[in-house]
Amino acid sequence: MAELFCNGGAMRGGALHHNVSAHPFLGSVTTAPSYRFFSVRDEFPALELVDGGGVGIEGELYDVPMDQIRTDFLPEEPAELELTVVELTDGRSVLAVGLRPGLRTSMGEELTDISEHGSWRRYRGLDVPADVDAS
Template sequence: MARLFCNGDAMRGGVLHHNVAAHTFLGTVRTTPDYRFYSVRDEFPALVLAPDGGAAIEGELYDVPMDDIRARFLPDEPPELELTVVQLENGDSVLAVGLRPGIVLDDSTGLTDITAAGSWRRYRGLTAPSSGDVS
């Protein structure tokens, strides 16, 4: 099993939540304040490690078998993203998906910096499911 940080449509209520829904929801967490957060074509979010000028980004943590990450989670991720490791505000390092290197510099990608929002839900104007909603 691996702890997987989800910060986009794999979170509860999202269209890709089915990829992690069968696994243990460990709670809502935040990264350390070392990340920039982007909306890519206003379709999905992307994290980038940015020790200068970053923020803590909110997401959800799941306990997912590595085989499921490989076979179910990653195939639904956009090509602009790749598997990486992020640090949570409690100091733990966990798996996540982040923007592939070099994408930030490519103006044709349609990136909008949404770091100030701090979460995909907040940026999209969505309400977080109640803490009891773990499906």
Template structure:
């Protein structure tokens, strides 16, 4: 299963261990149809807005279903849910996206102009 990662589980990130030995398939971007948010400044979230969105930087991994289900997904924040996104090449991938209905969602900071979690973290320092 292809899984697009755009936050702390990317290579070099604090949660990259959750990927296990899943092979990296590509470093790429999403199609330009997403708003990119920092949720309370703690983790990133993609929101599909259609035309006029940003192309967000990330990595695609080929994940074993057990690794995804038993290790990666339980480590994800509850403000996200599993969804399918469009990549720059037009193909689809699983990804964690902003939960559509979530009454306790912390404040969102739009970081679409950066389109990169790493760039956001660097700017904060």
């Protein structure tokens, strides 16, 4: 099993939640303040590790078998994202998806920096779904 940080559609209530919903929900977590956060064409979020000026990004943590990350989770992720490792505020390193290196400059206006929001839900004006099973 691997701890997988989700910060977009795979979170509870999201269109891709089915990719992690069968696995244990470990709780809401925040990354270390080392990331910038982008909206890609206002379709999905993307994390990017930065040397300075980063913020903590809120998300959800799931315990997912590595083979299911490969077969169920990654195939539905956008081509602009890749599997990476992020640091949480408690110092743990966990799997996540992040913006592919080099795309920040080549995507131009397709990326909107939403770091000041600190979460995809906050940026989109969405509440944490109260009626969604957290497990």
